[in-house]
Amino acid sequence: MAEFTKPYDSKLQAGLLLLPTAIVLVAFLYYPAIETFRLSFFQTLLLGTKQTFVGIENYATLFSSTEYQKSFLVSVVFAAVVVVGALAVSLFVSYLIFEVDVGESTYLLAAIWPYALPTAVAATVLMFMLHPNLGIVSHYLEAWTGYEFNWFTNGPLALVVVAVVAIWKQLGYNIIFLVAALNNIPETLTESAKIDGVSRITMLYRVYIPLISPTLTFLVVMNTIYAFFGAFPLVDLMTSGGPSNATNLLIFKLYRDAFAFSSLGKASAESVVLFVIVSILMYVQLTISGRRAHYGA
Amino acid sequence: MSVKTDTSLVDRVGVTDLLSDDVFIHAALVLSILLMGLPLLLAAVMSTQSTTEIYQVTNVGVGSEGLSNYETALVDYNLTTYMVNSFVMAAVIVVGKIALSLLAALALVYYRLPYERAVFMFILLTLLMPVPVRIVPLFQLMADLGWANTLLSITGPYIASATAVFLFRQHFLSIPVSLVENARLDDVGPLTFLWKVLIPMSKGMIAGLAVIEFIYAWNQYLWPLIVISDQHKQVIQVGIKFLQGASQSGLTQWSLIMAGAIIALIPPLLVLIALHKPLLETFAIQQK
Numbered sequence: 001m002a003e004f005t006k007p008y009d010s011k012l013q014a015g016l017l018l019l020p021t022a023i024v025l026v027a028f029l030y031y032p033a034i035e036t037f038r039l040s041f042f043q044t045l046l047l048g049t050k051q052t053f054v055g056i057e058n059y060a061t062l063f064s065s066t067e068y069q070k071s072f073l074v075s076v077v078f079a080a081v082v083v084v085g086a087l088a089v090s091l092f093v094s095y096l097i098f099e100v101d102v103g104e105s106t107y108l109l110a111a112i113w114p115y116a117l118p119t120a121v122a123a124t125v126l127m128f129m130l131h132p133n134l135g136i137v138s139h140y141l142e143a144w145t146g147y148e149f150n151w152f153t154n155g156p157l158a159l160v161v162v163a164v165v166a167i168w169k170q171l172g173y174n175i176i177f178l179v180a181a182l183n184n185i186p187e188t189l190t191e192s193a194k195i196d197g198v199s200r201i202t203m204l205y206r207v208y209i210p211l212i213s214p215t216l217t218f219l220v221v222m223n224t225i226y227a228f229f230g231a232f233p234l235v236d237l238m239t240s241g242g243p244s245n246a247t248n249l250l251i252f253k254l255y256r257d258a259f260a261f262s263s264l265g266k267a268s269a270e271s272v273v274l275f276v277i278v279s280i281l282m283y284v285q286l287t288i289s290g291r292r293a294h295y296g297a
Numbered sequence: 298m299s300v301k302t303d304t305s306l307v308d309r310v311g312v313t314d315l316l317s318d319d320v321f322i323h324a325a326l327v328l329s330i331l332l333m334g335l336p337l338l339l340a341a342v343m344s345t346q347s348t349t350e351i352y353q354v355t356n357v358g359v360g361s362e363g364l365s366n367y368e369t370a371l372v373d374y375n376l377t378t379y380m381v382n383s384f385v386m387a388a389v390i391v392v393g394k395i396a397l398s399l400l401a402a403l404a405l406v407y408y409r410l411p412y413e414r415a416v417f418m419f420i421l422l423t424l425l426m427p428v429p430v431r432i433v434p435l436f437q438l439m440a441d442l443g444w445a446n447t448l449l450s451i452t453g454p455y456i457a458s459a460t461a462v463f464l465f466r467q468h469f470l471s472i473p474v475s476l477v478e479n480a481r482l483d484d485v486g487p488l489t490f491l492w493k494v495l496i497p498m499s500k501g502m503i504a505g506l507a508v509i510e511f512i513y514a515w516n517q518y519l520w521p522l523i524v525i526s527d528q529h530k531q532v533i534q535v536g537i538k539f540l541q542g543a544s545q546s547g548l549t550q551w552s553l554i555m556a557g558a559i560i561a562l563i564p565p566l567l568v569l570i571a572l573h574k575p576l577l578e579t580f581a582i583q584q585k
């Protein structure tokens with residue numbers, strides 16, 4: 001791409017072509033994001049019309065609040081369960097699709113459909129299937145295990161149930177990338193191991209997983225982002241953060257603090273924390289993909 | 298044990314082992330896929346049941362209501378309105394995002410631009426600003442602009458995209474230089490070049506991005522929930538939430554809710570099935 005001569009050089013035209021994107025990004029992304037930072041140092045009253053500068057007080061209140069600490073912890077645990085669960089199941093199914101002798105493309109389509117599954121739909125359907133009193137799945141689980149499957153009152157169980165829904169929803173996205181990564185491995189790299197008669201499971205752990213580790217890292221980042229930013233409908237529709245804040249994810253707490261309790265300064269501080277989280281995650285992703293390809297010019 | 302028996306045993310184990318291995322993979326795949334789809338199959342069956350039938354927990358037969366729950370959901374519970382709203386929102390986002398991103402990528406790749414890298418970074422940095430990071434000021438901005446409760450509020454903030462600009466830029470850079478040289482020698486204007494050369498050469502990627510953005514837009518929940526308070530202007534994902542309150546003589550109408558969930562799923566599912574090929578190709582480029 002180096003010897004490529006750019007055909008046009010009117011700066012005015014280039015500016016005009018970039019203008020619509022620039023306007024949207026400045027007005028609806030940069031401006032509100034920067035305003036979030038500013039607001040996080042203010043205490044607001046009367047729906048934001050009265051603002052008082054309070055320095056880092058919002059952050060201090062936040063970090064010393066046990067409710068926020070719990071919300072943070074719950075979000076981290078939730079993200080860990082979702083990432084590990086979604087990647088384990090996706091890897092299992094993807095490897096089967098990769099190894100199958102006939103019908104790979106049919107199996108692939110049959111396995112990636114959850115990519116189109118709206119989170120709100122996933123939440124609604126599984127909420128009923130796993131309903132403590134009416135759910136057919138929980139009915140048989142209780143009958144077979146004798147364990148009381150009441151996630152309406154059992155906090156940790158509720159978090160697991162919400163994580164299961166998130167895992168279900170993420171399978172499609174993960175399988176798309178994992179099958180593509182497995183198919184991209186040059187056969188010269190795997191041939192000798194196959195000739196040596198290494199078993200499928202050993203092949204997976206010793207050969208394939210190391211070779212697709214860049215994709216796995218990318219998916220760890222994307223699934224973590226989903227767990228922190230995309231899981232809102234799950235909590236809103238299934239648990240409302242309960243029981244006793246066991247599923248009160250950061251994103252749900254932010255929503256309630258901002259729009260139910262109108263603590264705009266505090267909510268903005270919570271947004272800034274989420275910004276730090278997404279920044280770390282994107283940094284990890286860009287560093288890793290930057291090692292293999294170049295994002296920049 | 299004699300040598301003879303030993304080898305025949307090895308032979309037999311070898312053949313059956315190979316055979317059962319492939320059978321095992323097919324069986325495991327079919328089972329996994331069934332398990333993944335089971336909740337939806339159950340939801341589809343139970344959406345045909347009456348409230349009494351669905352309260353019989355282990356009843357998995359087709360119910361007596363047929364498709365009447367769908368009719369009730371679409372007509373009496375206004376799901377038709379929400380579906381139309383979602384379609385309009387998704388269409389505006391898909392078309393707007395692709396159009397704006399094509400223009401931006403055209404400028405980035407084919408113009409001698411000062412600070413090109415900085416401009417590109419400026420666009421890419423917005424990946425760090427998902428809605429929750431700017432939700433409070435964005436909500437106030439919508440109110441100040443008088444956009445609350447309008448289509449503008451659920452489309453405007455989504456109409457530019459770092460991902461789409463990035464993908465089009467990558468794709469344009471892979472277009473053979475000779476084609477660009479021809480355009481330059483023939484003195485073709487930039488918009489004609491975009492329309493006659495770039496867009497026809499980007500059909501696959503445009504289709505793939507359209508799927509990604511349609512599904513993304515269709516599945517929006519948090520932002521419409523906040524910024525749309527007029528129920529008739531609401532989108533289908535939040536519309537499902539309104540169904541949760543539906544009850545009949547004290548019993549939640551779960552079959553109606555299941556019907557609503559299926560309705561909300563059908564459009565993105567059909568789009569995915571119809572356009573999975575360009576989608577997979579586009580994701581392949583994103584990974585490179």
